[in-house]
Amino acid sequence: MSQQFIQLVVSGLAVGAVYALVGLAFIMVNEATGVVNFATGQMVAIGCFLSVSTGIQMGLPLGPAYALALVAMALFGIVFYAVVFRPLQDRPVVTVIIGTVMIGIVIQNSALMTWGSVPFRPRSPFGRQVVDVFGAAISAHALFVIAVAFLMIGLLYGFIYRTAIGARMRAVAQDRDAARLMGISVDRMFVLTWVIAGLLTGAAGILVGPMWFADVNMGDPIALKAFAAIIIGGFSSVPGAIVGGILVGLAEMLGAAYISSAYKDGLVFLVMILFLLVRPQGIFGERIGQRA
Amino acid sequence: MIDRRLLAACAVFLLALLLPAFISGYGIRILNLALISAIAVIGLNFAFGYAGLITLAQAGFVGCGAYITAILSTTLGLSPWLSIPAAMVGAGVIAVVIGLPMLRLKGHYLALATLGFNVSFVIVATNWKSLMGGTDGISGIPALALPGWSLGTDHRYYYVVWVALAVATWCAWRIRNSHIGLAMIAVRDDEIATGAASVGVTRIKVQAFGLSAVYAGLAGALFAHMTNFVAPDDFALGHSIIYLAMLIIGGEGSILGAIAGAVIVTFMPELMRDLGTAYLIIFGGLMLLILIFLPKGLLSLAGIVGRRLKALSR
Numbered sequence: 001m002s003q004q005f006i007q008l009v010v011s012g013l014a015v016g017a018v019y020a021l022v023g024l025a026f027i028m029v030n031e032a033t034g035v036v037n038f039a040t041g042q043m044v045a046i047g048c049f050l051s052v053s054t055g056i057q058m059g060l061p062l063g064p065a066y067a068l069a070l071v072a073m074a075l076f077g078i079v080f081y082a083v084v085f086r087p088l089q090d091r092p093v094v095t096v097i098i099g100t101v102m103i104g105i106v107i108q109n110s111a112l113m114t115w116g117s118v119p120f121r122p123r124s125p126f127g128r129q130v131v132d133v134f135g136a137a138i139s140a141h142a143l144f145v146i147a148v149a150f151l152m153i154g155l156l157y158g159f160i161y162r163t164a165i166g167a168r169m170r171a172v173a174q175d176r177d178a179a180r181l182m183g184i185s186v187d188r189m190f191v192l193t194w195v196i197a198g199l200l201t202g203a204a205g206i207l208v209g210p211m212w213f214a215d216v217n218m219g220d221p222i223a224l225k226a227f228a229a230i231i232i233g234g235f236s237s238v239p240g241a242i243v244g245g246i247l248v249g250l251a252e253m254l255g256a257a258y259i260s261s262a263y264k265d266g267l268v269f270l271v272m273i274l275f276l277l278v279r280p281q282g283i284f285g286e287r288i289g290q291r292a
Numbered sequence: 293m294i295d296r297r298l299l300a301a302c303a304v305f306l307l308a309l310l311l312p313a314f315i316s317g318y319g320i321r322i323l324n325l326a327l328i329s330a331i332a333v334i335g336l337n338f339a340f341g342y343a344g345l346i347t348l349a350q351a352g353f354v355g356c357g358a359y360i361t362a363i364l365s366t367t368l369g370l371s372p373w374l375s376i377p378a379a380m381v382g383a384g385v386i387a388v389v390i391g392l393p394m395l396r397l398k399g400h401y402l403a404l405a406t407l408g409f410n411v412s413f414v415i416v417a418t419n420w421k422s423l424m425g426g427t428d429g430i431s432g433i434p435a436l437a438l439p440g441w442s443l444g445t446d447h448r449y450y451y452v453v454w455v456a457l458a459v460a461t462w463c464a465w466r467i468r469n470s471h472i473g474l475a476m477i478a479v480r481d482d483e484i485a486t487g488a489a490s491v492g493v494t495r496i497k498v499q500a501f502g503l504s505a506v507y508a509g510l511a512g513a514l515f516a517h518m519t520n521f522v523a524p525d526d527f528a529l530g531h532s533i534i535y536l537a538m539l540i541i542g543g544e545g546s547i548l549g550a551i552a553g554a555v556i557v558t559f560m561p562e563l564m565r566d567l568g569t570a571y572l573i574i575f576g577g578l579m580l581l582i583l584i585f586l587p588k589g590l591l592s593l594a595g596i597v598g599r600r601l602k603a604l605s606r
Contacts, residue, residue, distance in 0.1 A: 036400040087584045093399045094346045098540060099583050101533050106576035113569055220529075224411060227404050266415040269408040276405045277393045
């Protein structure tokens with residue numbers, strides 16, 4: 001029991017860390033550019049499949065394979081900025097929602113044509129290695145996922161709050177016009193935001209691959225959980241995305257084991273809807289006057 | 293202008309009565325599906341086109357209607373002529389119950405909440421095996437029949453769907469021009485001003501949401517009695533997005549646009565069947581182009597072309 005419990009908690013934390021990364025990509029874009037990106041899940045899938053291409057199909061060692069996949073995802077972010085964001089910028093919310101959903105369909109089916117419908121099983125840098133944690137056998141990859149995710153979140157935090165470029169990005173997020181008047185190149189900050197979104201979703205895709213399978217349809221389920229995570233945590237809050245992601249990951253794993261594996265996703269959405277109704281600002285809140 | 297459009301609409305409706313004579317088995321099934329989708333999209337037009345509510349739950353309400361009529365007409369053996377109205381009422385009641393708390397949300401928060409409802413509906417339908425049949429769905433749903441005359445074939449069913457669509461369109465047009473429709477549009481255009489003019493904003497939103505679900509319930513029930521089988525996949529989130537896409541392609545805020553969008557989007561895969569798997573890439577790209585370059589839908593293209601021609605002829 002207790003050994004199983006520790007295993008569940010660790011895998012819940014690992015899955016939750018991935019949701020947190022995806023949620024952060026979503027929040028970064030929404031805060032800086034005001035675009036609600038419904039293609040975020042498909043970006044995760046592309047990140048995962050790029051690591052399949054570099055790591056399995058090209059046969060690179062995993063270090064360079066991951067690096068190359070992340071570089072490709074950064075470029076993908078720039079392409080996304082130019083092709084999708086520019087034309088949809090400043091359109092009504094619903095146009096952006098449907099537009100990014102349609103882009104998600106395009107990406108998903110392009111991935112289907114490129115990589116086929118048979119799932120891949122990416123290998124982990126740690127193989128099937130198992131570590132002993134408090135007497136429970138824990139997969140080393142799960143610990144790797146948690147460590148990398150939190151390292152990335154830490155780096156992002158430092159970048160946003162400790163560097164001059166981060167301050168410019170925050171200025172653009174707070175007031176675009178005022179930032180432009182202060183001499184900040186708003187468009188350059190937008191490009192940077194999409195690059196960061198590409199890196200975050202790419203990392204999430206690379207990390208999640210060895211835990212599950214690399215499947216072209218993997219995007220939507222991950223994005224839906226990440227939505228739930230940021231609503232629970234607070235739509236514009238970085239700590240909120242982390243806490244929300246981990247809560248969703250734990251709820252998914254523990255709920256599947258102890259309540260009902262069939263209704264584990266329903267449980268997550270029930271909690272999300274309850275949060276929307278009772279505490280729409282999420283755990284960590286957000287600026288007043290945006291939601292209702 | 294309005295009168296000419298009304299005449300044209302009536303003419304198209306009457307001409308559509310002749311279609312079954314020219315279309316073979318598979319084509320008429322697709323046409324039936326298109327008209328059923330049109331009913332759901334006309335409903336969605338109340339919530340989204342008029343009241344401006346971004347809802348991603350329409351397929352869920354279509355599913356509510358389909359399952360209600362399926363359960364009533366198989367397990368309870370009720371006549372379809374009674375279970376279809378029950379499906380409409382049931383879907384509407386569910387929408388009002390979840391709409392009362394949910395419709396306080398706006399913009400993408402409402403989109404995400406309704407998305408959560410649609411995903412939850414599929415999860416429940418997949419797992420509640422005793423009532424909703426799980427992934428196997430519910431089969432053996434009876435076809436419609438008049439005394440001594442079965443409406444089971446696709447060609448005969450076309451007239452059922454045609455009548456339903458005609459009535460649905462007429463009702464929608466009447467509602468659009470009543471004080472309820474005007475209040476919905478007022479809420480969309482300026483919620484605060486509408487509230488200040490002593491119009492109950494929440495009540496109007498719940499009415500629009502409930503009305504859209506009643507239409508969805510009718511569409512779902514007609515679908516269930518046509519295919520004689522319902523399963524969760526037909527009501528997944530993707531279909532909600534397609535309904536919204538139909539409305540935007542046709543032109544939001546327009547009843548005829550809703551019908552045109554439903555017909556175009558339903559037939560698009562048939563026209564592009566040679567493309568195989570590339571079809572969805574083209575479809576997504578086309579939709580994006582329409583969103584960017586024709587934000588008022590394809591019907592606005594007709595208006596633009598018409599004005600150009602008039603300007604040229606002068």
